[in-house]
Amino acid sequence: MGSQTVVADVADELARRVAAGEYQPGDLMPSVRQVAEEFDMNRATAQLTLGRLESYGFVEARRGKGFTIRDVREAGGIDVYRHLFRFSIPMPDVAIEMFRDIVEVERGIVMEALLAYTGSEQEIDPAELKAEIDELESLARQEVPDFRQILAIEVGLVRRLLTALGLSMQRAIVNSIGEMVLDVPEAVEAFFAGAADLHVLVWRALVAVWDSGSGPSDAQLALFEDLFGLYHEKVIARFEELLDTAADGHEDAAHAATA
16 A cells, blocks of 8 residues: 555544544644554654645644644635535534535525526527537436536536636635535435436526526526425435435444444
């Protein structure tokens, strides 16, 4: 196993402990010597590991003291939130709460982008949009759809709309949300609580509205918002199911190991 893999694996384990509250904010992290001894590595590799943990935003270096644990939930930025979400998956209550926040923010930004683009001068070549949607449909029709690739394309479509609208802050947030979700297989699968074909149908319906030039009626907008809300509730419910199933599997494995 290469040293970079060791550094990444051990940094992830230390980050998981911070996320789980095993290390408390304000406390000192184990020293370079302690990390080296616990994980059977040399001190140079242990130093790199703690440096990687600092790059995650979970600790900060204090001259003459070592590394102090940050209050990542209170003071962490969006990059810290991304890592925190990934390391919270073994703690379903925490992960579900975070995922609900992610979904709510994503829904607000995507809805804003879709409605704003409908009412604006549409600058994206419709042929380019349709080509990407054709790719989505091709992926969705596979015997085993690649959910991760489909979701990555959808994030790219939303990014293009936000770019056309000049909404650079929202675009940055969507990029970060995409990275958060794509990091976690359970989150990716949850976004397909409905069939992958439904994602394609929604995009085709949107393009049809944009092509018409007349925009949706108030009734259509209200229906669209309601359906969007129901869809995201299904996404959250599916995420809960996936984490519950994973937790049950871990419990069964633990019982089998001790039997």
